[in-house]
Amino acid sequence: MIIERQEDVTQAVLAEMHRTPDARTKEILAALVTHLHAFVRDVKLTEKEFQAAIGLVNAIGQKTTASHNEAMLLSGSLGVSNLVCLLNNGALGTRPTQANNLGPFYRAGAPHSENGSSLLRSPTPGQPLSFKGFVVDEKNHPVADAEVDVWHSSTVGLYENQDPAQADMNLRGKFVTAADGSFSFRSVKPAGYPVPIDGPTGVLLGAQRRHNMRPAHLHFLIYKPGFKTIASQVYDPEDPHLETDSQFAVTKALIGNYTKRGDGSYELEFTFVLEAGEARMPRAPITGKVAAA
Ligand SMILES: [Fe+2]
Numbered sequence: 001m002i003i004e005r006q007e008d009v010t011q012a013v014l015a016e017m018h019r020t021p022d023a024r025t026k027e028i029l030a031a032l033v034t035h036l037h038a039f040v041r042d043v044k045l046t047e048k049e050f051q052a053a054i055g056l057v058n059a060i061g062q063k064t065t066a067s068h069n070e071a072m073l074l075s076g077s078l079g080v081s082n083l084v085c086l087l088n089n090g091a092l093g094t095r096p097t098q099a100n101n102l103g104p105f106y107r108a109g110a111p112h113s114e115n116g117s118s119l120l121r122s123p124t125p126g127q128p129l130s131f132k133g134f135v136v137d138e139k140n141h142p143v144a145d146a147e148v149d150v151w152h153s154s155t156v157g158l159y160e161n162q163d164p165a166q167a168d169m170n171l172r173g174k175f176v177t178a179a180d181g182s183f184s185f186r187s188v189k190p191a192g193y194p195v196p197i198d199g200p201t202g203v204l205l206g207a208q209r210r211h212n213m214r215p216a217h218l219h220f221l222i223y224k225p226g227f228k229t230i231a232s233q234v235y236d237p238e239d240p241h242l243e244t245d246s247q248f249a250v251t252k253a254l255i256g257n258y259t260k261r262g263d264g265s266y267e268l269e270f271t272f273v274l275e276a277g278e279a280r281m282p283r284a285p286i287t288g289k290v291a292a293a
Helices: 006-019 023-043 047-063 070-077 080-088 200-207
Strands: 128-136 147-151 172-176 182-188 217-223 230-235 266-273
Touching: 006 023, 047 070, 047 200, 070 080, 070 200, 128 147, 128 217, 172 182, 217 266, 230 266
Parallel strands: 128 266
Antiparallel strands: 128 182, 147 172, 147 217, 217 230
């Protein structure tokens, strides 16, 4: 198609969609082009702004390594990660859900761990925490033999993959639920942490004068054939950044209830509800650990 006016460009691109054999791919690409062109017209994108945007998109890839996933971090910072999660869980977005963002820091291959064992694989500062989780189905029946990956950042504000000072797989473990659907571990009470801002995510947050903190949380990934696999996060109700999470992931259903014991340690119990559905492990956003400088 020969273009005569700016309006013709959209029609020219959409006209090429008819070759796309896969119906879903065709639907997504047609909607993407329609919305993207409408966006460019809506904000009257300048050539300078377009060049800056291209630079940022390229930088997302350049910033991504085996131990860091910038695209996932940025999608969370725009609220897209949690929107996708909430649209695909809780009866397709109609009910509260314990599902939450996988986040950019999940690594596969965490050590298989006995219930009640510790996530600490190198000395880690913090107040002791005993966690007990229950995995149930939608009728509140226990789900036994579910595999539960657990991970969280250290109280210095870094996941082990970001921090050569921590042992490989520190604060990560893989548990299996018992007959009563329970799993348990010991660790340190998580603290809030800053997400990395040395890439495009930092440019975005800086342009909006936003902070880069995440409220303290524990991560979970629960897999059991017959049920929809969910990632989850359980948040600290007293964290000062609960209302302003830089990743827009805090939901009412995921605010935990810590109990402080007389010796200064903490207990936390939480129940995760699985929906019937496809069990499918997500692709891990990172595969390795940063090397010591
Ligand atoms: Fe996290």
